[in-house]
Amino acid sequence: MLKLTPILLLILYVAAMWFFSAWRLRQELNQKATPLRHPRLTPMLERLGAAMDLPPISAHVYEVAPVNGLAAPDGRIFLTRGFLDKLDADEVTPEELASVVAHELGHVSLGHSRRRLIDFAGQNAIRMALAGVLGRILPGVGAWIANIVATAVAARLSRQDEFEADRFASALMIKAGLGVEPQVSLFHKLDALTGRRGSPPAWFLSHPPAAKRIEAIRTHEARWTST
Secondary structure (H helix, E strand, C coil): HHHHHHHHHHHHHHHHHHHHHHHHHHHHHHHEECCCHHHHCHHHHHHHHHCCCCCCCCCEEEEECCCCECCCCCCEEEEEEHHHHHHHHHCCCHHHHHHHHHHHHHHCCHHHHHHHHHHHHHHHHHHHHHHHHHHHCCCHHHHHHHHHHHHHHHHHHHHHHHHHHHHHHHHHHHCCCCCCCCHHHHHHHHHHCCCCCCCCCHHHHHHHEEHHHHHHHHHHHHHHHHC
């Protein structure tokens, strides 16, 4: 039992940190969010809800400037004010924003927030174990290498979640009669919309490259529409 104590303490510590982060995010969203009521998006939310045999999908506006979508740990869906500003400027379409909502619904429906708690604990366990071992072998750089490995593991798991949420969104968009073209066209625009220039090495990316996501979407579309 004594041998397991450090592991149990690590699990409890990581769980506490995750729940604190989730609580802090919820407080931030409660303070800076409003219900999403936009005449060009309401029909899209109705179509997504109908495709799931549900009432219109409920979403919120996160009143910050960056362009992004968010699935909160409590299951709420958010689009940032920056995204809605792009809609009002006709830089994105209502259908494209519907694909963002569908993607975030995928994260909620597939339980990615809960899974992240487990992954977060595992990543910290890897980081601490490697730091301890490598610190003895490579003093001064062992902890740095351990952090790189843990970051790469976290990024890989995050990319897997993004592909899964994209797949869910594609299926929902097709069922809603919107098709996958809004998803694809938005990915073509995404770097320009977010102002991203360049990228870190592929193994550090938390989101897959747009070209890979489009390729996966087209593969799903071909399989589903050929049957």
